[in-house]
Amino acid sequence: MNKELEQQPVTVAIRVRPPNAVSAKNKESHQSTLHKVCLGTISKANAIVLSKEEPLSMSNAPLPSSNSTATARKTFTFDKIHASESSQEELYNSSCANLVNQFVDGFNVTIFAYGQTSSGKTYTMGSNNDLNTPDHEMGVIPRVVEQIMNLISMKERVDPNITFSIRCTFLEIYQEQVRDLLMPHNDSKEIAIREDRNGSITVSGVHEEPVTTAKDLFKCLEIGGIERTTGDTKMHMSSSRSHAIFTLILEQRLDTSKILGMKTDEEDLGFATPASSVCGSRLLRSSKLHLVDLAGSERVKRTGAEGVRLKESVKINSGLLALGNVISVLGEMHDATPASPATTIHVPYRDSKLTRLLQNSLGGNAKTLMLACVSPCEEDYEETLNTLKYADRARKIQNKPIINTIDHQAVKLASMQEKIDFLEAQIKKQDSNIRQHENHIQSDHKSESSQGQSGLNDTSFVDMENDKLIMYFVEELKNRTIRGTNAMKALQDSNNENLRLVERISDLEERYNVIVFVCICHRFKT
Numbered sequence: 001m002n003k004e005l006e007q008q009p010v011t012v013a014i015r016v017r018p019p020n021a022v023s024a025k026n027k028e029s030h031q032s033t034l035h036k037v038c039l040g041t042i043s044k045a046n047a048i049v050l051s052k053e054e055p056l057s058m059s060n061a062p063l064p065s066s067n068s069t070a071t072a073r074k075t076f077t078f079d080k081i082h083a084s085e086s087s088q089e090e091l092y093n094s095s096c097a098n099l100v101n102q103f104v105d106g107f108n109v110t111i112f113a114y115g116q117t118s119s120g121k122t123y124t125m126g127s128n129n130d131l132n133t134p135d136h137e138m139g140v141i142p143r144v145v146e147q148i149m150n151l152i153s154m155k156e157r158v159d160p161n162i163t164f165s166i167r168c169t170f171l172e173i174y175q176e177q178v179r180d181l182l183m184p185h186n187d188s189k190e191i192a193i194r195e196d197r198n199g200s201i202t203v204s205g206v207h208e209e210p211v212t213t214a215k216d217l218f219k220c221l222e223i224g225g226i227e228r229t230t231g232d233t234k235m236h237m238s239s240s241r242s243h244a245i246f247t248l249i250l251e252q253r254l255d256t257s258k259i260l261g262m263k264t265d266e267e268d269l270g271f272a273t274p275a276s277s278v279c280g281s282r283l284l285r286s287s288k289l290h291l292v293d294l295a296g297s298e299r300v301k302r303t304g305a306e307g308v309r310l311k312e313s314v315k316i317n318s319g320l321l322a323l324g325n326v327i328s329v330l331g332e333m334h335d336a337t338p339a340s341p342a343t344t345i346h347v348p349y350r351d352s353k354l355t356r357l358l359q360n361s362l363g364g365n366a367k368t369l370m371l372a373c374v375s376p377c378e379e380d381y382e383e384t385l386n387t388l389k390y391a392d393r394a395r396k397i398q399n400k401p402i403i404n405t406i407d408h409q410a411v412k413l414a415s416m417q418e419k420i421d422f423l424e425a426q427i428k429k430q431d432s433n434i435r436q437h438e439n440h441i442q443s444d445h446k447s448e449s450s451q452g453q454s455g456l457n458d459t460s461f462v463d464m465e466n467d468k469l470i471m472y473f474v475e476e477l478k479n480r481t482i483r484g485t486n487a488m489k490a491l492q493d494s495n496n497e498n499l500r501l502v503e504r505i506s507d508l509e510e511r512y513n514v515i516v517f518v519c520i521c522h523r524f525k526t
Helices: 024-028 088-095 097-104 121-125 140-158 214-227 265-269 274-278 308-335 353-357 378-394 408-450 466-525
Strands: 011-016 039-042 047-050 074-077 080-082 109-115 162-174 177-180 192-195 201-204 209-211 243-255 281-293 367-374
Touching: 011 088, 011 378, 047 378, 074 378, 080 088, 088 097, 088 140, 088 367, 097 109, 097 140, 097 243, 097 281, 097 367, 109 121, 109 140, 109 378, 121 140, 121 281, 121 367, 140 162, 140 214, 140 243, 140 281, 162 214, 162 308, 162 353, 177 353, 192 353, 201 353, 209 214, 214 243, 308 353, 308 378, 367 378
Parallel strands: 011 080, 011 367, 109 281, 109 367
Antiparallel strands: 039 047, 047 074, 162 177, 162 209, 162 243, 192 201, 243 281
C-alpha cells in the first residue's frame, strides 16, 4: 500500500475488584473482610483517583481540588472504567463486543488482562470457565465464543457462498517455556516463535484444533484450563503461575463452484486436482483473536514464595518487566519529536517469549484492548499505582490494524519462495554434512599418521598443504560415490535383466503348455 496505514491507539479499560473479594485463604488471615480503600472512580469522566492519605469512596469520587497536593492524590483517565459493582456482562458489552464484531469482519484482535496477583484477571477473562459456570460469572472468553458463533451463523444465512472455519490453540508460557495446553505431552522444545516475511508472528509446532460449535470451543477451553499451571501462595489459593493465550483463527472462504471463472486456491497455486476443482474454495480473509490471561505481578515478601514458587515468581516478574519495557518504549515513540525521530528507537520484543508473542498486538496489525485489573485495598496501593501507570502508557501505543484480505498473487509468490528457501536449506545441510565428513576423514588420517600406521607412504603426499589435502579427499569421495553409483546402476540393470529372463521363461512355459495341450487334443481326435 502506498498510503500510510491509519493508526489506532490501544484501548485501555480498568476493572476494579471489589475490596472484599479476597480468597478463602486470605479470609482466614483477616479478622474482617472489610478493607480501607485507596481508590475511587469518577464514572462521568472515566477517571480513577488514587490516594493513600485521604479517604475515598469506591464510586463517584470527587474531582481533585485545586489545593490538593500532587502526592496526596493521583488521577488517571482511561477509555472505560468498570467499577467494583459492574457485572461481567456489562464489562463485556461495553468493552469487548465491538472488537469481536471487527474480528469476524477480518481484523486481528487482542484482549489481554494485566494486573497484580489476586486482582481478578482470570475471573475477568474466564479462562477457567466451563459449561457448568453460571451465566452471570461467565468471563470474556466464553462470551466471545458465543458471540462469534452467533455472528457466523447470521453471516452464513446472509451469504451462503461464504463459509467460515475456526481453529483454536491454547498456550501457556511457564518459566519462559511455551507449552501446548491442548497437547500437554508434546515436547516444548518443538514449539518455535517465528516472524514471517510480512512481519506477522506465528507459532509453529502447536496443535490447532478445528471447531464447529461453541461446545467444541468450551471443551478446548476446559481441557486447557485443567492443564494450566497454578499454585498456592499467601495471596491466592489458586494463583496462575503462567501466562495463558487462547487463540482463535478464523478463515472466510468463497465457494468457487458456484461462480463461473473463479479459480480455487489449489488452481491458483498450480497444484490443483480434479476433485479440488469441483468442490474447491478460495480464501478471502484470515484473522486471529488472542485472548490473554497474564499471570499477576508478585512481591515475594507478600506471597511468601519459596522453592519452585520463588522461581516461578522470578520468571513471571521478568516477563511482565519485559512487557512493561515494551509498553514504555512504544509510548516514547508516540511522544518522540521530529528532532528525535521514533524510527531510531529499538523496541525490545525479543526480551521474553511473552512480548514476542504479543508483538503484533503492541504496535502492529491488531486492534488491542488492555483490561487493567486493580485492587482498591490500601495494602495493594503500590501494585495498583504501578498497574495504572503501565495502563496509562499503553494508551499511547499506536497500532496499524487492517482487514486481512488475501492477496493470492502474493500467496503464490510466497509459496514459491518457501520452496526455494527449503531447497537452499537442504543444499546447505548437505554441504555441512560433506564438510563434517571431510573433517572426519582428515582427523582419521592425522591420527593414523601420528601412530606410524598410515598407508600413504609417499612423502610428497605428506607435504601437501591443507587445502590440497582436502581437495584430495573430496575428489576421492566423489570417485567412490561415482563407483558406488555405477555399481548400483549395474545391480539395477542386472535385476532388470533377471526380471526380463523370468518373464521370458514364463512366456515360453505358457507357449509349451499350449503346444502340449494342442497335441493331446489332436491325438484324441485321431
